[in-house]
Amino acid sequence: MLVFKNAKIMTGKGDTIESGLLLVKDGKIVDVVKEGDIPQGAEVIDLEGKIITPGFIDAHSHVGIGEVGVGWEGQDYNEISDPVTPHLRAIDGILPEDGGFKSARSGGVTTIMTGPGSANVIGGETVVIRTAGKTIEEMIVRNPAGMKAALGENPKRVYGVMGPKKSPITRMASAALLRETLVKAENYKAKLEKGEKDPEKMPERDLKMEAMLRVLNREMPLRLHAHRADDIMTGIRVAREFNIDLTIEHCTEGHKIAPEIAESGFPAIVGPSLGPATKLETKDITWETPKVLHEAGVKVAIMTDHPVVPIEYLGLCASLAMKAGLPEEEALKAITLNAAEILGIADRVGSLEKGKEADFVIWDKHPFDVHSRALKVYIRGELVQDE
Helix, strand or coil: CEEEEEEEEECCCCCEEEEEEEEEECCEEEEEECCCCCCCCCEEEECCCCEEEECEEEEEECCCCECCCCCHHHECCCCCCCCECCCCEHHHCCCCCCHHHHHHHHCCEEEEEECCCCCCCEEEEEEEEECCCCCHHHHEEEEEEEEEEECCHHHHHHHHHCCCCCCCCCHHHHHHHHHHHHHHHHHHHHHHHHHHHCHHHCCCCCHHHHHHHHHHCCCCCEEEEECCHHHHHHHHHHHHHHCCCEEEEECCCHHHCHHHHHHHCCCEEECCCCCCCCCHHHCCCCCCHHHHHHHHCCCEEECCCCCCCCHHHHHHHHHHHHHCCCCHHHHHHCCCHHHHHHHCCCCCCCCCCCCCECCEEEECCCCCCCCCCEEEEEECCEEEEEC
């Protein structure tokens, strides 16, 4: 057993133990307490003056599938041959040796959601993985974690302005393709049900529709790339039509329609906000968006969209949201517990609680301090980064 004592423990749940004990055994958190007996034979690590937080979680990135420091060889996240590719799986394109994983750990990030980009209306399945491991199989936390979809400028640009001049060239077409695919999935589901009763009527396997059925059956959400307020509302409209779960990702203009998003009950993953507006639909980008959404009652996470913003700056992004008015506790939740809840993994990670996996970071200063360093990073109780 490992016992970390005398550290300031920020649990990720909104509370802080000024000087406490963190007990870890067999990759799990045994307890988090202000004081208590130290088990005989435990290895005790004194962290006087240090801070412990849960491992950070980036709820939207392209680490491993959009490799850093290489050209086209490492760009595997946008299959621009077809605007509807739900059968693509992120796990088939991720390189565990990508330098983005090391960068993530250096910034205290222990878990990420990574997956296809936003060129297609439907891009494929995303995955939640740890940021350390030799193979994807040992890194997986949740697979699949959602179906990537996109509205707005990106599909229009790829298939209209830049590409083969085929649908979708307009926002209407993007929404129509999304609906059309969901209807096809409904029809495929009906055929499967008939085939179960009469094997002769069983349809041939359709990998695209099998993937979409997981969305239709609410086994995983539609993870919707949407910046502009009207695109966000279109996504909500479609989700309601088909009674599916939705996460609003980017949500750049979410502050303009915060009450409507709150009323929908869908969460928002905001970002990347560290940098200039790079296209028309992000012209109103502001660090106040997380605050406004939180105040309206929306569950909020913050993302880097790595490599758009380097993943090691996830903590900085949260601190800038705090600077713009998001309470400190909520800023930390936005990259820990809230992110875990949105990704459907909060029973395992996202906060320092008894029984959860021992993913945590030891800091020399408050993690939102620009001068802070992640001294040691643990994933499932194993030291994976040691400065």
